[in-house]
Every structure is written in C-alpha cells, then in structure tokens.
Amino acid sequence: MTERGRPRAESARPSGNARALTGLLAARGPMSRADLARAAGLSRSAVSNLVLALLADGAVVETAQRGRPHKGGSGRPPVLVALSVPDGCVAGVDVGHAHVRVALADRSGTVLVEEQAGTQADLDGPQTLDLCADMVRSALRAAGRERSELAAVGLCVPAPVDRRSARISTGILPGWRGLVPSEELGRRLDVEVHADNDANLGALAESRHGAARDRGDLVYVKLSTGVGAGIVLGGRLHRGATGLAGEIGHVQVGEDGHVCRCGNRGCLETLVALPHLLAVLQPAYDETLTTERLRALDEAGDPAVRRVLTDAGRTLGRALADLGNSLNPAMVVVGGALGACGSVVAGVRDAIDRYAQPATAAALEVRPGHLGDRAEVVGALTLAVLRTAAAGAAG
Ligand SMILES: [Zn+2]
Secondary structure, X not given: OOOOOOXXXXXXXXOHHHHHHHHHHHHHOOEEHHHHHHHHOOOHHHHHHHHHHHHHHOOEEEEEEEOOOXXXXXXXXXXXXXXXXXXXXXXXXXXXXXXXXXXXXXXXXXXXXXXXXXXXXXXXXXXXXXXXXXXXXXXXXXXXXXXXXXXXXXXXXXXXXXXXXXXXXXXXXXXXXXXXXXXXXXXXXXXXXXXXXHHHHHHHHXXXXXXXXXXXXXXXXXEOOXXXXXEEEXXXXXXXXXXXXXXXXXXXXXXXXXXXXXXXXXXXXXXXXXXXXXXXXHHHOOOOXXXXXXXXXXXXXXXXXXXXXXXXXXXXXXXXXXXXXXXXXXXXXXXXXXXXXXXXXXXXXXXXXXXXXXXXXXXXXXEEOOOHHHHHHHHHHHHHHHHHOOOOOOX
C-alpha cells in the first residue's frame, strides 16, 4: 500500500459490512472487488456500493498495482482496493530478556528502520524503558521523521500484562514488578503506548504476517528462555479475564519436579525451556553450546541434540494436545529461539497425534514460525497499526 488517502471524517461510521471489508484489507493487503465479495460472502454489487462509499470517505484507495485477471472475466487485470495509509508513523518496541529491538513503520506497517541493542532487560525496568525511548528517538532521526509524526507505539514485554491495570504483577520479571510499562514509556515519549506480552504479540504477528495468515483459530507457542502461548480465536487475540491466557509454560507436568521461577514445581517450562535443554546437553560437548549452535547441530543430524529436542517437543506437544482438545485450533505455530528446529516441531506433531482426539489432531497443522526472532517486534508494530487504524480491526 503506497498511496495516501484523505483522513476519514469522524462522523462517517462504517456499517458492519464496510468494517468486514476494511478488516479483510487490513489482514490480507490489497484485494480486487471480486475477491472481497468472495471473502466477505457478499454480492458483487453490494461490495461495489460499499467500496464506493469507502472511497468517498477516504478510508480506501484504488492502487496503481493491478491483480491477476479472473477466470471467465473480461481478461483485463482487476483494479485492487487498499486501505488508505494515513500520514505519520508507528513504532514497535520488543523488550526481550537480553535485548531491545525497535522498528519504525508507516501507518500500514511497512518497516522504515529497525535497530537492536543488547541489554540485561530483566534487571531494571525503568532503565530499560529509558533505553527503549532513546532507541525510538534514534529510529525517528534515522528515518527523517519528527517526533510529532509518531501516532502510537506497540510495546512487547516478556511477562503477562494485567488487562485491568496494565501493570506487570507477576514476579517473573523482578526488575519490572508493579510497573505499568505502557504508561512509563508513554510518558518518556509523550505518545500513546499499547503493551502486551511476547507470546500474544508473536501470535498476532504470525496470524497477520507469518505462518498462520488467514487462520482465524491458532495457538502460537514461544519456546525460548521461557515458554508461553498466544491464542487467537475467531481472528482475535484471546487474552482472558486478566491477561493471563496462554500461560502454558506453567502447566504442571511433574508433582515432584524442579522448582519453577513462578513458585510452583514441575512446571512444563522447567523441562523444555532453553536453559534446561542447554544444561542437559552441555556436559556431553567440549564446545560451549549456544542457541545458534543447537539449531545448527539439529540441522546437521547430531543424535544427542535431536533426541533432546524431540523429547522437549513431545513434552510440549503433550500439553498442546490438551489445549487443542479444548480449543480445536487450525494451527499450532512453534516460535521462539527453538521454533525453527525441525526436531522440536516433529516432537510436537508426534505428541499431538498421540494425545489429542484423532479428529482434532487431523484438523490441526503444526508449523514453525515464519518470522523468527522478529515475531515480537512485528507483533508490536501490528498492535500499534491496529489500534490507530480507522478500521478499528481486532487486535
Ligand atoms: Zn511455573
């Protein structure tokens, strides 16, 4: 989407059908009127009228780019309709346990600048948020944009954010406890900030721009230093009553297992998260094992790495099978540092086939994430785009 349209008049409230069309354009990018009619289940003439009204409002534009000719049509490539890209930009900020990544994008989510810095983010929330604000200012300078052009920021944090208070209330990120990260970063940058956790934003990113495009029901599981899941139901992120939905890492898999950072013992995370897997494998290797090295050894067919990663995938898949029985998702996307490991994905598949109801397992695809370690920053950008979009689509 490269063309800019007039901002939509505040009074022009779109109908449900018009919102369905703008929602489709937000999720899939430019589409022809015929494709819109098919996807929305509306008649061609209804879609033509709705598009006319949306063009008049400035909510959509016709693009210079053309689609492929339709079978049985006039043979001329159809004109594509796209959401207008309002002026200004948005930023996505991803705070991981050991890094901060910032991306600046136009209002359609097309990335202009992306930067990353290493930091011990867990230790000190306020100091990390100072760094985030500095990096956003630096990205604005690099893109030649003014601070006043920044419409909103999406912020990813590696801990659940309470839905009611926007506060980080769990103890798993000690230097952040009690902080309201959206407020803190918002004050530093004088802009509206929307915060969510890493698994939710990974799910949003993979469902809009990655492995699960066009899938309305999916579970994204992030397997890294911790383990968490983001759940998309009916095309919308399911955050739960207080924002704790998808905390699959703390499903209990052993009564007398290791003590977990959440205070319980025998949590799934203590068996399959990266630190545990590295600790299990390290004694058998002379070299220092890292995430990158694990991935390379898995790809090269190293038997011990394959065995340990497949077992971890199976343990994870056992918990996902139960979740699958309850939610009946179309896809499980395995993301995070180990998401791209073939053995992990194969282990997850194996356990789902074994433990989920056969019909549920048959309807469920298991795929590695497409966005790799960019999933969270893309999700943060997507959140900012959705929250500022005239369409007001789900986020
Ligand atoms: Zn736990």
